[in-house]
Amino acid sequence: MPVEELEDRVIITDPIDPTNTATILKYGATVISWKNQSQEKLWLSEGAHLDGSKPVRGGIPLVFPVFGKQSDETHPTFKLPQHGFVRNSTWEFLGQTSENPITVQFGLGKENVDPEAYKLWGEGKYDVTLILTVSLTKDKLVTSIDVENTGKDAFEFNWLFHTYFKIPDITDTLVNNLIDHQVVDKVLGEEYVEKAPAIGFHEEFDRVYKDVHEDKTLQIIELGKVLVNVDRENLPDAVVWNPWINKSAGMADFTPKDGWKNMLCVEPGHVSSMVDLKPGAKWTGSQILTLGGEIKIQANI
């Protein structure tokens, strides 16, 4: 069956090759599994809560309308919890929109969000409709988000696909094509220009790369082999995160405790600035993940 709806999740299967599947939890519309030729490509903590009691630790959690915690206390997102409210709301399954590539949609509006949580965003005065589209082909997983302002007041928001990739060994892993980009280093508390042609990992890593041109593909490379290409539409920033030893130890839902060795987050988003959405306006952003291929070195454009 190309689309199977269970009580808490939806499983989609590539009609051409049934060893390619994706599983989307209705809670958070979180993609919790992407298998290609039966091999898992996303990292999901063994301790992740999949029962709707906590945002999922792993897969592709969705971040809206604020990335992290808002520091400006006059901003309508100030009272919201870290990463907003859509990763911990249960989305509606809207159904299948295409057979090949197999494509499904999920929707979230005010009525799907806990009213107490919604009130924390601008005293609950905004109206928004979010549609997540998930599409799967042979070697590709595409997630797109439409944000529509269905209310009377303009609002500002961040968007982020918080994608956790499963990798064989973080110390053998590189991410390329971020050279010469302005970066906010959250571990050092500094902002500078990235000078590494490919970034490697040997300690806690938490950086926001700003305004990375859309034509640049971010490649996750392991021992000279491209694991996955991360392409983006309308998502200018890229967060790269690995919690390493101490930070993982402090997260109760992060297991096994040495799971940081096998995960890397490369997260396309609009986070270093906010999108300003007028009443009636719509905004779309996409993450395109493609497996394999050649190493592509791109200079700063």
Ligand code: BG6
């Ligand atoms: C990343 C942030 O996107 O998400 C990190 O850059 C943060 O600073 C991480 O620790 C995980 O956040 P959370 O809320 O899922 O623990």
